[in-house]
Amino acid sequence: MLHRPMFNPLYPIKQNDENILSIGQDSKLYELEDKDGAIFTLLTMLDGSKTTSQLHDGLRKKFPHVTLEDIQQVIQALNELGFIIDLSIKETSSLSSYEQERFKANIHFFSHFSEQLAIVNEHAMTSQEKLCSSTVTIIGMGGFGSSVLFNLAGLGIKKVRIVDFDTVSLSNLNRQFLFNEKDIGKKKINVAQTFMQDFYSNMQIEAVDKQINHPEVAEEVIVGSDVVVLAADQPTILLQRWVNSACVNQGIPFIGGGIAIDHGQISTVIPKQTGCVDCMHLHRLQNMSIYRQHIQSSIETPFTPPNMATPSNLMMVAGMIGSELTKLLTGIAPLQSNGKVIYFNLLTFKTEIIGDWPRMISCPTCGDQPDSSFKEQLQSLFTDQQYTFMKKEELGWN
Ligand SMILES: [Zn+2]
Known part of the structure; x- marks a missing residue:
């Protein structure tokens, strides 16, 4: 039952000469016959301030033949097509009026998915409520981590845990905009916390000053999260496997991303739904004859290039992570990187699936x-790996 229906202002309404109304645009475009213009007039009155009987009172002055049932039918039909917002939900929402205003653009975006949301008895405001009540952990407060933190603030996520042990350095400032020149030498997690106190004071940041150097540490730092963002990559391969195992054990989805010279990659594991990182390794072992050799050579002769992320490249990939995270937490649309590796060409902007495993x-x-034989296969694949953190000073390029 719609109490105060509003035609969603995201969509245009056009009245053409043949008394055909066109509503919506792009993938959501419909035409309908409106011989006397009554439907057009009704749509212009649907601003969320009137009940259906008030709409009827207003409309019948000009169109006496229109009944209350006609109006209800039109509104119902438009609602089923996803064009109607019931403004009375503002009053019942758990979002404060401050949050409704601050995250208005998010809510407008979510309203585009009202058809899908209605299936599970939700609406745009519910999506924002879910974000505001979610807890997200970001492992790593470097380029990806700090950009994703901005995404979380804009999405309205209030409970955030950030995990890092590093300090701000001059060369971070080409892409890590949470930090400024005065922050050089300070702990990244502390600067991030201070920044957010001013930018989004409702965000409660738990800053964890830790290096994840053991699977147990991964287990500890993700406790209670709805989603984990893996935005660090050291120690290579191992960190991903530790976080994977911790997330699978605790049933928490995680999204990871990385960037190379001309491409980025993102991937999401949803425990019990998609394959996990170890499923990926096993799948590749079974299907790629050179996989064992490839992993062993990358363990024996690790290659860690200097960071080459430009701000624009980093932001594109961080934005993709933010988009997947939004879809994961709200359910507005299917993820693209679930159980897959999405490859994103930073020059042509083309994406393709380069890894897809069951x-x-x-x-x-x-x-x-x-x-147990699969366990042995994995153990034999990674057993010799010595994880060493590549110290920036040792590499001499930071
Ligand atoms: Zn698995």
């Missing part, structure tokens, strides 16, 4: 029937 029932980490 969830393996025998996976020792996430499978329902873990197989």
Whole structure:
């Protein structure tokens, strides 16, 4: 039952000469017959300030033949097509009027998905409520981590845990805009916390000054999160496997991303839904003859290039992570990187799926029937890996 229907102002209404109304645009475009202009007049009155009987009172002065049932039918039909917002939800929402104003653009965006949301008895405001009540952990407060933190603030996420041990350095400032020249030498997590006190004072940041150097540390830092963003990459391969195992154990989805010279990659693991990182390794072991050799050579002769992320390249990939995170927390649309690696060409802007793996029932980490021989395969693949953190000073390029 719609109490105070409003035609969603995201969409245009056009009245043409043949008394055909066109409503919406692009993928949401419909035409309908409106011989006497009554529907057009009704649409112009749908500003959310009137009940259906008030709309009827107003409309019948000019169109005496229009009944209350006619109006209800038109509104119902438009609602099913996703064009109607019931403004009375503003009063019942758990969002404060401050939050409704601050995140108005987000709510407008979510209203585009009202058809899908209605299926699960939700609406645009519910999506924003979900974001405001979510808890997100970001592992790493470097380029990705700090850009994703901005995304979280703009999305309205209030509970955020950030995990890092590093300090701000001059060369961070080409892409890590949370920090400024006066912050050089300070702990990144502390600067991020101070920044957010002014930018989004409702955000409660838990700053964890830790280096994830053991699977148990990964388990500790993600407790209670709705989503984890893996925005660090050291120690190579191991960190991803530790976070994967911790997230699978605690049933928390995680999104990871990385950037190379001319491309970025993102990937999402949703425990019990998609394959996990170990499923990916097993899948590749079974399907790529050179995979074992490839992993072993990258363990034996690790190559860690200097950071080459320009601000624009980094922001594009961080934005993709933010978009996947939004979809994951609100359910407005399907994710693109779930159980897949999305490759994003930073020069042509083309994306493609370069890794797509199933969830393996025998996976020792996430499978329902873990197989010990698979565990041995993984152990033999990674057993010799010595994880060493590449110290920036040692590399001499920071
Ligand atoms: Zn798995």
